[in-house]
Amino acid sequence: MVATAISCAVQGLAGVPVTVEVDVANGLPSFTIVGLTDRAIQEARERVRAAVRNAGFEFPARRVTVNLAPAEVPKEGSGFDLAIALALLRTEREMRLDDVACIGELALDGGVRGVAGVLPMARRLAASGVRRLIVPAENASEAALVEGISVVGVESLAVAAAHLEGRLHLEPVAAPPLGGGPVPGALDLATVRGQALAKRALEIAAAGRHNLLMLGPPGAGKTMLARAFAGLLPDLGPDDALEVAALYSLRGRLADRPPTSLRPPFRSPHHSVSRAGLIGGGAGIAQPGEVSLAHRGVLFLDEICEFPRSHLEALRQPLEERRVAVARVRATVVFPAEFVLIAAANPCPCGHLGELSGPVCRCPEDAITRYQSRLSGPMRDRIDMMVEVPRLGGEALLSGSVEEPTALVRGRVAAAQARQSERGAAIGVTANALLRGDQLLDVCRLDPGARDALTAAGERWQLSARAYHRVLRVGRTIADLAGEERVGRDAVIEAFQLRGQAP
Amino acid sequence: MSRRLLVPGGAGWPAPLDDLDELHPSLRVASVWVEGELPELPGVAVVGARRATPVGREVARRIGAELGGRGVTVVSGFAEGIDAAAHRGCLAAGGRTLAVLGCGLAVPYPRAHQGLRTELSLRGALMTEYTAWDSPLRWHFPHRNRIIAALARAVIVVEAGVSSGALSTARWAADLGREVLAVPASILADGNAGSNRLLRDGARPYLDVSDLADLLPPLDAGPTPGDGREPSEPPRRRGGAAPGQGALGARLLDVIGAEAVPRELVAHALGLGARDLAVLVGEMELGGSVRTLPGGLVQRVHGPAGTR
DSSP: OEEEEEEEEEETTEEEEEEEEEEEESSSOEEEEESSOOHHHHTHHHHHHHHHHHTTOOOOSSEEEEEEESTTSOOOSSTTHHHHHHHHHHTTSOOOOTTEEEOOEEOTTSBEEOOTTHHHHHHHHHHTTOOEEEEEGGGHHHHHTSTTOEEEEESBHHHHHHHHHTSSOOOOOOOOOSOOSOOTTOOOGGGSOSOHHHHHHHHHHHHHTOOEEEEOOTTSSHHHHHHHHHHHSOOOOHHHHHHHHHHHHHTTOTTTSOTTOOSOOEEOOOTTOOHHHHHEEOSSSOEEOHHHHTTTSEEEETTGGGSOHHHHHHTHHHHHHSEEEEEOSSOEEEEEOOOEEEEEEOSSSSSOTTOOSBSOOOOOHHHHHHHHTTSOHHHHHTOOEEEEOOOOOHHHHHSOOOOOOHHHHHHHHHHHHHHHHHHHTTTTOOSGGGOOHHHHHHHHOBOHHHHHHHHHHHHHHTOOHHHHHHHHHHHHHHHHHHTOSSBOHHHHHHHHHTSOSOO | OOEEEEOTTSTTOOGGGHHHHHHOGGGOOOOEEEEEOOOOSSEEEEEEOSSOOHHHHHHHHHHHHHHHHTTOOEEEOOOTTHHHHHHHHHHHTTOOEEEEOSSOTTSOOSGGGHHHHHHHHHHSEEEESSOTTOOOOTTHHHHHHHHHHHTEEEEEEESOOTTOHHHHHHHHHHHTTOEEEEOOOOSSBTTOHHHHHHHHTTOEEOSSGGGGGGGOGGGGGOOOTTTOSOTTOOHHHHHOOOTTTHHHHHHHHHHHOSSOEEHHHHHHHHTOOHHHHHHHHHHHHHHTSEEEETTTEEEEOOTGGGOO
């Protein structure tokens, strides 16, 4: 007697539909699960046995074999419990299970518990033609975000069985409206006093999605500026928002960020984070790391020079390719990781370089060079802008200057981004930070004054080709913010001011 | 590299060292090892903190260049910070400089200065009273300072703390009857109290090379060719307004004055937004009249030695 149910495994961000086949045969009573399973799935035998019994059904005293197909896909976690139990019940009962997928972990008393990754699974199942989905009640709202699939949340195996037998009608969960709710920890730009240059750099970074390094002594406000930066990015489109929510769902971190949020995520891992935590990985099938949780948003690395060198080297792939590939014994998975990197560092080991009163910097020159070179050349090449964030004296903090609120700056950023996507549609580049060297001169359309400035600066500072490219990319964004078709001399000059001491 | 041992009364012995013997027989210098060609002595000593600020290093570099540019030997202690900056400034201006070490000539100390050392042995000289492999022991340095003071007509102290080696050099100089000068430093920054106290106690303030006029007879020889500017010219005319920046550029130079100034203050004083200030400073940096320093500071560039 064979019965089947549909469930789903995840590999990276992609789901893989899994058919759960249950065979009940005569023979010595036993319960076997096959199909490239991990330990949690083997333990499902105990959970399913107890849950079936405690939900008021009878567990067959026969030979039970479960196969999770396709058998070559590695499978993990406790999300198959519900599908196994329902397929087992189906061997003896009439149930409509053919276009229904089931995801959920069973408790011994027959309850259904939430699992991670329901959102990416629901997306994959909907894409492969499954029309109905039964999930744990606590995962119902995230799954309901996916279009084209009707989602039912259940709290127990008994309810799920009754629903499928047609004895109990359950209303599909309505998709929660997108948007709403400010990002926790967000900060309005106007609450940061002074630091006009840094704010200008943040605006440019947001407009062109340029990576930015802020150098300044402790307490100058680098962290506040970074948190305000997240607010400068425009809202995500619904597709992007869903993709971001799927990544959070995989990590079981939807509590950090509601899946309905349209705000770009902001992540600020501490420098004690593990490499797997930062890049992705972990035992078994890889989990997304901080770089992927920051997808379409901001990755803020405070004290970037304190991060282990190996972590920073590992950041090169996501910075260059906008995704990470994490290799594991059983599978290599790819996560998207397209973020704006905002890094902060002390300018020197003591942190007081550039201060004129109180504790001033007395680090030897070579110690400063050594400290700043902890950020390797290839990393620096990926950071288009560098800005100094000095600690301000009392008068600058108290002066009655009017600070621009986030909403105003975000409007300019959105306009500049619109200009970029309009122009970039032809060449497939939607942000100036992604422009390649060979595209730059075409896109920048330098006017003669700008050309002169570039030549003069090249002679004066002996710029490398990469440094030129950084300046051109940033200059293009400055012109976009000003609504100018061509990149003028002022834009190039300002870009030079923001290039920092490039190696 | 040729190393020679000089003894009192022998060939090449720098006569000013005999003043130590006169001060007290226990201070006598029995012999010195020399590498390179000994420049004309006495010179002018420039000494100060090892852990100097970027501003201090710039000041020392300029003094070294001013002295070196008019043929005055710069004597210093080859330490990191002020000493090295003074040696470098002097060499860059084509001058002659002497480093008095606290260790033997064969000891590579400080390790970071091996490039400077090569230059010194080619275009200046190194001197020590220790034998080739003597280590740089702690107590060598205060002892060595008496030689620096003896070989100088005047000692200029840049950025010294209250208990620094530079102050011990200044005390030796006072005992030997040499002139002591100090460069005024910010009273806000920690660690400048030593040199500022020297000023309070009657040291002559050093503002530019004309403060040494009475001590250096050959000064009236004028600037050496290649230096390219008048020593006593007021700074206002030196930097000059950047071409094309007009009145705003001139005002910027006014606001900056001689020392490095935070951008935020400049913006405030000129009433400029971040963007306009970046363009203005950028244009002037490109023109070579100002430069930006780490820490968001803007500084006026003086003369050809100031370019990076």
